[in-house]
Amino acid sequence: MTAPTESGVRTLDLHFQDTPGVIAASVLDTGDGLAVVDVGPGSTLGALEAGLAGLGASLADVRHLLLTHIHLDHAGAAGTILDRVPEARAYVHERGAAHLSRPERLLASAGQIYGEHMDRLWGEMRPVPPDRLTVLAGGETLRLGRLEVLPLYTPGHAVHHLAYHVGDDLFVGDVGGIRLSERQTPRAPTPPPDIDLPAWRASVVRLRELDAQTLHLAHFGPHPTSAAHWDGLLASLETDAGRVRDGLGRGQDAAELTDTFTRALLDELRAEDPTLPARYEFACPPWMSVQGLVRYWQRAAARGSA
Structure with missing residues (x-):
C-alpha cells in the first residue's frame, strides 16, 4: 500500500504471483462506499481484501468497480466481487461489456496462450450479470457519491479501453504505459489482439491535455503527471x-x-x-x-x- 495522494487515492499492491510492484488497484472513498479502479485478477482477490483491511475497510464497503478494460489482470475478479457484494456495480466500455457478462470467449482465448497455467496466474473469472453493469461509451459524467468521474475513451492498447479522470487524478490503465519505478522510461504493453498505434498516439494526445496532477498506472502506481512521462512512452x-x-x-x-x-x-x-x-x-x-x-x-x- 502506498501513501495516499493529496486527494486521498490509495494504491493497493496486489502482489501478483507473490511479486510486489507489478499489479495495482486504486481505491477512492466516494462518500457512497469505495470505488476501486481495476480490481485485478481472481488470483489476487485475497491481496485486494488484505489491502482494504489495511484501510479499515472490506469488500462489503465497495460500491463501484471502475474497469479500464477487461483483460484478466485488470477485471478478472469483478464477477466474484459482485457476487459477494450485492450493492456493488461495475463500469466498463460498451465494447467490452458482453465479454464480462459472457466471458467464455475471453477465457478460451487466454487459455490458448496460458494453457495449464491459467488458474495459477489468473484464478476464477465469474460472469457479471448485465444488470450489474454500467455500460459506457466515454464522454459521460458519472456522479459517484461526492465524486465527479469522467470516463474517457482511450483505445490503442485495447479497443474497449477507458481512462477515468477524477479531479487531480487520472487513472490510465494500460494506455499510460508500464512504469515500475521512477527511473524507468514508460513502456507500452502491446499484447494481441487490439494494438492500434495511431489510436494509441491519439489517446496520449487527449490524456496529456487534461488538468491532472497524478497519473495512476495499473503497472504500477502513482506518478506525477509530466511531459517526460508521455514523451518517454511515445518514444518507447x-x-x-x-x-x-x-x-x-x-x-x-x-x-x-x-x-x-x-x-x-x-x-x-x-x-x-x-x-x-x-x-x-x-x-x-x-x-x-x-x-x-x-x-x-x-x-x-x-x-x-x-
Missing part, C-alpha cells in the same frame, strides 16, 4: 514497434524475433534499474508484446498502411 512505443517491424522485414521467424526483442528490452530496463527485468516480465511478458505488434504490422500490411 515507436522503438518497440520499429524493432518488430524491422525484424519482420529481415525475415526473422517468431522465435528469433522474440529473442532479439526480449534481449534488447531487458537490457534497456536493466540499465535504468537492475531490479526491473524480473518484475517487468510479470507485468508484461515481452513475448506477448511481440505477438501483439506482429499482428498489428501484419494487419497494416494487408491494409497497405504499413
Whole structure:
C-alpha cells in the first residue's frame, strides 16, 4: 500500500504471483462506499481484501468497480466481487461489456496462450450479470457519491479501453504505459489482439491535455503527471514497434524475433534499474508484446498502411 495522494487515492499492491510492484488497484472513498479502479485478477482477490483491511475497510464497503478494460489482470475478479457484494456495480466500455457478462470467449482465448497455467496466474473469472453493469461509451459524467468521474475513451492498447479522470487524478490503465519505478522510461504493453498505434498516439494526445496532477498506472502506481512521462512512452512505443517491424522485414521467424526483442528490452530496463527485468516480465511478458505488434504490422500490411 502506498501513501495516499493529496486527494486521498490509495494504491493497493496486489502482489501478483507473490511479486510486489507489478499489479495495482486504486481505491477512492466516494462518500457512497469505495470505488476501486481495476480490481485485478481472481488470483489476487485475497491481496485486494488484505489491502482494504489495511484501510479499515472490506469488500462489503465497495460500491463501484471502475474497469479500464477487461483483460484478466485488470477485471478478472469483478464477477466474484459482485457476487459477494450485492450493492456493488461495475463500469466498463460498451465494447467490452458482453465479454464480462459472457466471458467464455475471453477465457478460451487466454487459455490458448496460458494453457495449464491459467488458474495459477489468473484464478476464477465469474460472469457479471448485465444488470450489474454500467455500460459506457466515454464522454459521460458519472456522479459517484461526492465524486465527479469522467470516463474517457482511450483505445490503442485495447479497443474497449477507458481512462477515468477524477479531479487531480487520472487513472490510465494500460494506455499510460508500464512504469515500475521512477527511473524507468514508460513502456507500452502491446499484447494481441487490439494494438492500434495511431489510436494509441491519439489517446496520449487527449490524456496529456487534461488538468491532472497524478497519473495512476495499473503497472504500477502513482506518478506525477509530466511531459517526460508521455514523451518517454511515445518514444518507447515507436522503438518497440520499429524493432518488430524491422525484424519482420529481415525475415526473422517468431522465435528469433522474440529473442532479439526480449534481449534488447531487458537490457534497456536493466540499465535504468537492475531490479526491473524480473518484475517487468510479470507485468508484461515481452513475448506477448511481440505477438501483439506482429499482428498489428501484419494487419497494416494487408491494409497497405504499413
